[in-house]
Amino acid sequence: MRANVVCIGMVRGLKPFALVVILSGSLTQAAIAEDDYLSLISSEAQKVDEESSPSAESAAPEPVQPVDEKLTMFEQSLKDQYKGSYFVYMRLSDTSKQSVYQDYTSGSSFKEVRKKILSLYSNHQ
Amino acid sequence: MKKLYPIKSLLALLLSVPLSMACLNVMASDGGKARLTKDKPFINVIHEGHKVKIERIQDPEHVLTGYYAQTARDCPPFCLQPEIVAPGVTTIGEVELFDFMENKLNKKAGVLVDARTPEWYERGTIPGSINVPFFKLQKLESAEMKQALSRFGGVERVDVGSITRQYEALMGQEEGMTEQWDFTGAKDLVLWCNSPQCGQSPRAIKGLLAAGYPPSKIFYYRGGMQMWKLWGLNTVEPGK
Numbered sequence: 001m002r003a004n005v006v007c008i009g010m011v012r013g014l015k016p017f018a019l020v021v022i023l024s025g026s027l028t029q030a031a032i033a034e035d036d037y038l039s040l041i042s043s044e045a046q047k048v049d050e051e052s053s054p055s056a057e058s059a060a061p062e063p064v065q066p067v068d069e070k071l072t073m074f075e076q077s078l079k080d081q082y083k084g085s086y087f088v089y090m091r092l093s094d095t096s097k098q099s100v101y102q103d104y105t106s107g108s109s110f111k112e113v114r115k116k117i118l119s120l121y122s123n124h125q
Numbered sequence: 126m127k128k129l130y131p132i133k134s135l136l137a138l139l140l141s142v143p144l145s146m147a148c149l150n151v152m153a154s155d156g157g158k159a160r161l162t163k164d165k166p167f168i169n170v171i172h173e174g175h176k177v178k179i180e181r182i183q184d185p186e187h188v189l190t191g192y193y194a195q196t197a198r199d200c201p202p203f204c205l206q207p208e209i210v211a212p213g214v215t216t217i218g219e220v221e222l223f224d225f226m227e228n229k230l231n232k233k234a235g236v237l238v239d240a241r242t243p244e245w246y247e248r249g250t251i252p253g254s255i256n257v258p259f260f261k262l263q264k265l266e267s268a269e270m271k272q273a274l275s276r277f278g279g280v281e282r283v284d285v286g287s288i289t290r291q292y293e294a295l296m297g298q299e300e301g302m303t304e305q306w307d308f309t310g311a312k313d314l315v316l317w318c319n320s321p322q323c324g325q326s327p328r329a330i331k332g333l334l335a336a337g338y339p340p341s342k343i344f345y346y347r348g349g350m351q352m353w354k355l356w357g358l359n360t361v362e363p364g365k
Binding site for chain 1: 199
């Protein structure tokens with residue numbers, strides 16, 4: 001209570017000039033806080049580029065990779081000879097496609113490859 | 126009878142292949158298995174004058190990575206926002222947002238507002254959004270605020286006679302009317318920003334309310350970009 005009385009007394013004792021200085025100071029502080037917020041938002045936005053570019057971010061386009069001619073030939077052969085299997089293969093995830101292709105390059109026949117495609121597809125159903 | 130069995134199997138196989146192919150075709154044309162809702166495989170919106178299909182990533186192995194996969198931000202300033210941003214303002218989720226896109230946005234009766242600063246908007250936005258950064262909705266008398274309010278369907282009241290003023294002072298103003306603005310024909314707005322930890326759209330909403338925009342016409346998509354991406358929903362980069 002005594003503290004309040006002292007505070008009121010201090011405010012009453014202030015010159016108008018001092019009040020203007022105090023008020024403008026608080027307004028400046030608010031403006032600085034707003035600027036700080038904007039700059040923090042801005043620096044946060046830079047993090048989106050830093051952290052999403054090397055990894056496979058959802059809607060971001062796939063990073064450009066050198067074309068594997070053997071893979072293209074494998075997919076073309078599958079398309080030409082086994083349209084159904086190719087259709088299912090195209091619906092597999094990239095990881096599953098890689099796994100199929102790895103089997104093929106390590107000597108699996110088309111029969112085995114087609115079996116694997118169906119098995120991977122049905123596992124995701 | 127035993128001899129017929131392989132023929133039957135062969136026939137069944139022959140029949141099942143085109144059938145399963147047809148099913149796969151339907152799935153593919155239907156937007157895949159991960160649909161927006163039970164009834165909506167996808168929806169289209171107009172973004173910068175072009176039709177954009179909104180759908181979910183179909184890869185079952187897809188996981189969120191990068192910035193939007195982070196769970197912690199410095200608080201303050203990036204603190205969790207309350208579910209209710211202001212009295213009378215409705216908080217919505219993705220399903221309500223899809224409905225808004227179909228029933229309001231596509232019929233030009235609503236505006237989807239990306240309230241983030243332009244540098245965020247440029248890095249990708251929810252299709253159909255326009256960028257009105259929150260700081261443009263802070264100062265009541267600024268030209269930017271007036272431009273935004275007009276864009277949202279507000280009408281500035283410039284030539285109001287003294288009799289009307291006196292009548293309003295006596296009887297009170299009609300809902301959606303302020304001394305400066307007529308919001309009776311204003312559009313429904315959905316405002317969003319980065320995530321439930323983002324304060325940009327809540328600030329924009331508070332700015333709109335201070336200008337007298339009716340709270341019943343303001344909707345807050347609290348999940349924002351983080352939740353949008355979590356569900357594998359596609360985004361667009363402006364100008365591309």
